[in-house]
Amino acid sequence: MGSCYNVVKKEDEIKPQFMENGRMLLEELISTCDGKCNPMRTFSTQELQDATNNYDYQRIIFEDYNYTLYQGFFEGRRISVKTYGKIPGRLNFIPGSPFTNIAIGSQMSVHKNVLKLIGCCLETEHPILVHEFAGDSCLYNYLSTFEMSPSKLPSWKFRVKIALDIANAIAYLHNGLPKPVVHREIHPSHILLDEAFTAKLVDFSLCEVIPLGESYVKHETLSGRKGTLAPEYYAHGYVTEKTDVYSFGVLLFEILTGRFRFFKHLHGECRTAWVNSDIDHVLGIVDPPLREESIEEGIFQDFAMLALKCINDEAENRPTMIxxxxxxxxxxxSAPRN
Incomplete structure (x- = not known):
């Protein structure tokens, strides 16, 4: 199937674009990572067209608001190719910078729970990213979007492992780089699952670097998905590491209940009061398949209580990601091993 990438640019058109993108990437690397970057390969537009069979629709792994992830084959190896740009038919467009994704992604690639960045192509209007291949499904695909409908998520042990994988990746993002980095988009669609249900964080385009000596960054324009945004960010534009903790708490409830946007219609004090009223009877909110497992209710309660601490309305009262x-x-x- 054809795509907007089926016209090969002439060399005199490619070179200026390559130079401009290279300049912008260098500026991003200097501002976010002090100019440091792990080794990456540069790909040509032709190499990636060939790798994805001219961006064949059947090769799509996932379409998000501002990017499409394709499965490709390069030099006998499976890869994931991420193209940026507004997807036709999508009314909502979440801004994100592929340059930020490259800068942060290259630093985070050392972590086992991050989709490793292999390289990029700078010859197109929006840089194209090339990652390792780690499965063709994301967490979102396993969640139920209907009330009272069971999810397709695996057993409790696998679910908690998914939560642990992502918690470790975010904790590293906050503490393992030269400057603290806030993800701002912890969402089921940004978590890839391989055949063993190992979770990998896949996108860093909305990341915000907290300057050394500062505790927050203020934004006039919000970016992210309603329902996962921390109150202080939604109301005042304040971005801190605790912004991610809040979003992670929402994710924990989605993993526990098996339902996407579990808290869609509950906000603030109403949300907290609802969870508190049900915390002693947590089996009423867990995903139905989990009730069939030999898991003590107290373990579910501990998981729900942690999620509740993460979504505390006051940022200072939330725990750190570590x-x-x-x-x-x-x-x-603490869960029984099968």
Whole structure:
């Protein structure tokens, strides 16, 4: 099937674009990572056209608001190819920078729970990213979008492992780079699952770097998905590491209940009051298949209580991602092994 990439640009058109994108990428690397970058390969437009069979629609792994992820084959190896740009038919467009994705993604590629960035193509209007291939399904595909309908998620042990994988990746994002980085878009569609249900974070285009000596960054324009945004960010534009903790808490409830946008119609004090009223009877909200497993209700309660702490309306009362990751690990090892 044809696509907007089926016209090969002439060399005199490619070179200026390559130089401009190279300049912008260098500026991003300097501002976010002090100019440091792990080694990456540069790809040509022709190489990626060939790798994806001219961006064949059947090769699409996932379409998000501002990018499409394709499966490709290059030099006998499966790869994932990410193209940026507004997708036809999508009314909502979430801004994101492929340059930020490259800069942060290259630094995060050392983490086992991040989709490794192999390289990029700078010859197109929007840079194209090339990642390792780690499966063709994301967490979103396993969640139910209907009330009272069971999800397609695996057993409890696998679910907690998914939460632990992502918690570790976010904790590293906050603490393992030269400057603290806030993801701002922790969402089921940005979590790839391989055949063993190992989770990998796949997008960093909305990341925000917190300058050294500062505790937050203020935004006039919001970016992200309604329902996952922390109150202080939604109301005032304040971005901190605790912004991610809030979004991760929403994700924990989605994993527990198996339902996407579990809190869609509940906000603020109403949301907290609802969860508190049901916390002692947590089996009423867990995904139906989990009720058939030999899991003590107290383990579900611990998981729900952690999620509740993460979505505290007051940022200072939320735990750090390191503390969250430690608690998820404790819950993971407290469940019976099959």
């Amino acid at each position: 503390a969250v990751a430690k608690e998820v690990m404790r819950i993971y090892y």
